[in-house]
Amino acid sequence: MSLDSQQNAHHSQILEFKSSTFSVPVLVLVGNDVIAIEQQLQEKIHLAPEFFKNSPLLLDLQELNKNALDIDITGLTRLIRKLDLLPIGIRGGTKKQTQHALDLGIPAHSSHNVTASSVSQAQQAPDPAPVAPAIAPATLMITHPVRSGQRIYASGDLVILAQVSAGAEILAEGNIHVYGSLRGRALAGVQGNTEARIFCSDLQAELISIAGNYKISEDLNGAVLHQPVQIYLQDHTLVIKDI
Amino acid sequence: MARVIVVTSGKGGVGKTTTSAAIAMGLAKKGHKTAVIDFDVGLRNLDLIMGCERRVVYDFVNVINGEATLNQALIRDKNCNLLYILPASQTRDKDALSQEGVGKILDELKKDFKYIVCDSPAGIEKGAHLAMYFADDAFIVTNPEVSSVRDSDRMLGILSSKSRRAELNEEPIKEYLLLSRYSPDRVKLGEMLSVDDVQEILSLHLLGVIPESKSVLNASNSGMPVILDEKSDAGQAYADIVARYLGEDKPHRFIDEKKGLFGMFFGGK
Numbered sequence: 001m002s003l004d005s006q007q008n009a010h011h012s013q014i015l016e017f018k019s020s021t022f023s024v025p026v027l028v029l030v031g032n033d034v035i036a037i038e039q040q041l042q043e044k045i046h047l048a049p050e051f052f053k054n055s056p057l058l059l060d061l062q063e064l065n066k067n068a069l070d071i072d073i074t075g076l077t078r079l080i081r082k083l084d085l086l087p088i089g090i091r092g093g094t095k096k097q098t099q100h101a102l103d104l105g106i107p108a109h110s111s112h113n114v115t116a117s118s119v120s121q122a123q124q125a126p127d128p129a130p131v132a133p134a135i136a137p138a139t140l141m142i143t144h145p146v147r148s149g150q151r152i153y154a155s156g157d158l159v160i161l162a163q164v165s166a167g168a169e170i171l172a173e174g175n176i177h178v179y180g181s182l183r184g185r186a187l188a189g190v191q192g193n194t195e196a197r198i199f200c201s202d203l204q205a206e207l208i209s210i211a212g213n214y215k216i217s218e219d220l221n222g223a224v225l226h227q228p229v230q231i232y233l234q235d236h237t238l239v240i241k242d243i
Numbered sequence: 244m245a246r247v248i249v250v251t252s253g254k255g256g257v258g259k260t261t262t263s264a265a266i267a268m269g270l271a272k273k274g275h276k277t278a279v280i281d282f283d284v285g286l287r288n289l290d291l292i293m294g295c296e297r298r299v300v301y302d303f304v305n306v307i308n309g310e311a312t313l314n315q316a317l318i319r320d321k322n323c324n325l326l327y328i329l330p331a332s333q334t335r336d337k338d339a340l341s342q343e344g345v346g347k348i349l350d351e352l353k354k355d356f357k358y359i360v361c362d363s364p365a366g367i368e369k370g371a372h373l374a375m376y377f378a379d380d381a382f383i384v385t386n387p388e389v390s391s392v393r394d395s396d397r398m399l400g401i402l403s404s405k406s407r408r409a410e411l412n413e414e415p416i417k418e419y420l421l422l423s424r425y426s427p428d429r430v431k432l433g434e435m436l437s438v439d440d441v442q443e444i445l446s447l448h449l450l451g452v453i454p455e456s457k458s459v460l461n462a463s464n465s466g467m468p469v470i471l472d473e474k475s476d477a478g479q480a481y482a483d484i485v486a487r488y489l490g491e492d493k494p495h496r497f498i499d500e501k502k503g504l505f506g507m508f509f510g511g512k
Contacts, residue, residue: 167393181443
């Protein structure tokens with residue numbers, strides 16, 4: 001009996017390792033002023049509170065270290081956690097920063113480790129090749145209707161080939177295209193991209209927003225309702241134009 | 244292969260139980276062995292509509308808890324011997340249902356039955372979630388008014404993201420729209436959304452329109468699924484719906500206010 005169960009324990013697999021890629025927001029720091037960081041983080045979170053709530057976060061200190069700025073990892077981590085974000089990794093940190101993070105249970109992502117020496121090298125290197133622009137986040141394509149109560153977030157552009165129902169919410173860091181009736185809330189440029197635009201073939205939205213500048217349904221001029229329009233930002237004002 | 248059908252809506256009072264009883268009876272009458280399960284634990288009604296409330300011994304929760312076998316709890320319908328009813332417990336609440344328990348019962352039913360109709364409670368909480376979780380097909384019952392339509396839309400979102408098929412990345416649940424309590428006269432007066440309005444908002448395949456009808460209340464009171472009342476407009480509407488679901492080509496009726504031949508003869512409203 002006991003032998004049986006032991007054998008079973010050996011034979012029936014109850015776990016498995018898999019390799020998987022995730023898309024995680026990366027917080028790239030370019031300055032080390034903790035107060036300013038907190039303030040700007042709060043502003044960002046305010047744009048999409050539900051999205052950021054308990055969101056995992058990767059800290060990227062490469063830019064900071066390029067400018068030879070240091071930051072207190074413990075304080076930074078505490079601040080981030082206070083804002084209901086969950087740091088799950090660090091990259092581009094110095095040996096000391098990385099070790100510090102590790103002590104706090106935050107693993108290092110090795111690809112961008114910079115040592116103190118490489119920092120000085122980078123500073124000396126004549127005209128270092130600009131950091132290869134991060135590959136543009138892929139466009140997220142949705143072919144089914146987005147129903148009331150559903151939320152969709154795209155880290156790049158968002159293309160929806162169906163309707164977006166009232167009570168649904170679609171968010172994108174880039175542009176939003178809706179080739180159907182847009183009746184829910186559409187927020188483009190949620191990370192502050194003021195160049196982002198919203199395109200839709202039938203505007204009936206509850207709310208439209210670009211980089212935090214928003215209009216609610218009541219503010220929409222009757223002439224643009226039920227029309228194919230594009231929405232963009234001009235001098236901090238939303239412009240709704242026929243297309 | 245057995246198919247699990249959930250009859251759901253989000254909103255209450257739109258006709259889920261009436262529809263569950265009618266289509267289960269319709270499928271059985273067409274020769275398919277069918278079970279209909281009441282998921283509304285604590286507020287059971289299906290037994291009343293099916294007219295078997297005086298024969299309930301064991302219920303759904305008893306079977307989940309292992310206090311009775313499925314065969315002990317299933318009640319054979321008095322009008323059709325291919326139809327069985329699994330009543331809900333009236334003395335418990337929805338927390339008595341568990342995903343494993345429901346899954347086990349459905350698996351057992353699938354061995355013996357062709358169709359399993361799950362009558363969902365209103366809302367989007369546990370009972371409704373479990374009723375739709377294992378579904379292959381969903382009948383979305385909607386009344387032609389905005390709040391019902393909005394709730395149906397929400398339920399459609401849940402079907403496409405929280406069901407077993409969605410979680411396992413299988414072929415999505417097939418969704419069908421049933422527009423109930425439809426009154427062409429009131430649509431004409433602008434008091435009610437039209438079929439086209441609802442279709443535009445939900446963009447869903449319309450399986451049928453059930454007219455507002457006195458026969459539904461009469462059927463409920465007498466414990467006979469309305470589909471057995473072959474003279475009534477609602478009964479005919481459900482018969483059409485079952486036929487369409489089974490792949491027959493039936494033109495839609497009861498959408499226009501002009502009275503059809505049946506309307507003239509029977510004064511259908």
